[in-house]
Amino acid sequence: MIDLRSDTVTKPTPEMREAMLSAAVGDDVYADDPTVNKLEAVVANLLGKEDAVFVPTGSMSNQIAIRTHTEPGDLVVLERRAHIVRSEGGGGAALSGVTMRPLDGVNGVFTADQLIETLGRAHPFNPSTLLSPPTLLCIENTHNGAGGTIWPLDELRNVCETGRAHGMTLHLDGARLWHASASSGVDVSVYAEPFDTVNVCFSKGLGAPIGSALVGEKPFIDRARRFKQQFGGGMRQSGMVAAAALHALEHHRGDLSIDVERAAFFARALQSTAGFSVDMASVQSNIVRFEVEMDAGDFASDCYSRGLYMLPSDQHGMRAVLHRDLSEEDVDAALQIMKQVVSGSSNP
Ligand SMILES: Cc1ncc(COP(=O)(O)O)c(C=O)c1O
Structure with missing residues (x-):
């Protein structure tokens, strides 16, 4: 069977399995797993951020980000075909109590003007208490639902600056940020730079069986670790799968x-x-x-x-x-x- 359903069907190679077998492990809930600690440091460094937390899935990574960035009742702004709004089982509402405002993008890309329009106009006649506070902006790159499209860097920076100017925090769903970089030649750290947090996945097209990382500055990631545990993502000897992710980054990313x-x-x-x-x-x-x-x-x-x-x-x-x-x-x-x-x- 030729399987073109997804790049998530890629399987660990014999060399990757060997790396998993020989991985040094410890109890990750006690921050004791050397291979997980190494992966987190490597990924944070690749993306130009201070810290990273290793989690089982991209959905959990995105959902932890939402929980860490927002309060119940907040508004999350994103593109209408974003994985976060379409394919994470209503996680934003169920786990963080947020509401979502999907914008209509072209090839997954929306504009700063669309963002401004959706944020509405502050005026003393309009009680601000009526609104869901628009606190979080999420961007997906590459954009799966739009066909693996890539945000042009200028547009990305423009939208992020606009969100920031309106007091929003910024999350990048970069499940396939590696692919965006492979296609455009733009380094992943350049794509990550405007954002507070980035989700990256090792299970999409890289052959690793499992695993994603949420990357950001240390205080944010410290808090995210609490929600990783709360969402049931605390793993024990997960160095065995972190070893696969490290192997994927080193040998398959290219x-x-x-x-x-x-x-x-x-x-x-x-x-x-x-x-x-x-x-x-x-x-x-x-x-x-x-x-x-x-x-x-x-x-x-x-x-x-x-x-x-x-x-x-x-x-x-x-x-x-x-x-x-x-x-x-x-x-x-x-x-x-x-x-x-x-x-x-x-x-x-
Ligand atoms: C853009 C995007 N974000 C997040 C995810 C979720 O990843 P996972 O399947 O590991 O939960 C996917 C899955 O394909 C995705 O395409």
Whole structure:
């Protein structure tokens, strides 16, 4: 089965498993695990922040950030297809009591003007007590829901400065910030610079089985550690999985540019095939969102029966994600299967 559902399907290599097996471990709840401590220091350093906390998932990392940044009743502003608002099980409401204001972005990117408009106008005639205080701005980069798109640096800085000027704190969901950097050449620390906190994941396209980190200045991360425990994220000998993350950063991160190139190749091939359409402007990293002429559910099922696994997203929308566990032959074979299905060929 050729699996293009997500880059989260990448598996640990034998070398990564070896690194896990030989990892020095301790009890991380007592801050005693040397491999977790090393990973946290490495990631904080990569992102140009003081400290990091290792957590099991990107969702937990984002939710801890929200809990640490906000009070119940606060307003979180973000893009409408952001993972935080769409795919974290209502965590913001359930765990932090916040409300969310989703903005309509273009390719996942919204403007400083949109942000200003949503914050409303302070005036003595309008009692400020009526409002949910807009305290937290969240940005996703790359933006999964928009097709793995990357925030232009100027736009990113502009929106962040505007949020900051309005007293907001800033969180970056950088589950695939590594991919943004691999594609644009902009260092992850440059993307991270305007933000108070950043979530990064090791389980997306890097082959690590589990793990994310929330990164920021030390007092914030000290407080975040309390919510990690409260949310059930306190782990014991988690150095075994932190070792996989360290191995991924050292040995696999450099390969992400191959996935980016393959996504561009894959998108171009679909774009030139009858029955498919791709908004090429949205293909910026390893994710390809495209439209298929036939019903997307039928298309996905037919592809699956011929050995290709992909996710339909709406009536004609599909998502394919390129990753390190695919060979060039897999990518070619996937394109062949898709062409056969859309042309109604019965001969796989
Ligand atoms: C942009 C983004 N943020 C957060 C997450 C959540 O990560 P996890 O699946 O580790 O909870 C994902 C998952 O794919 C994601 O795409």
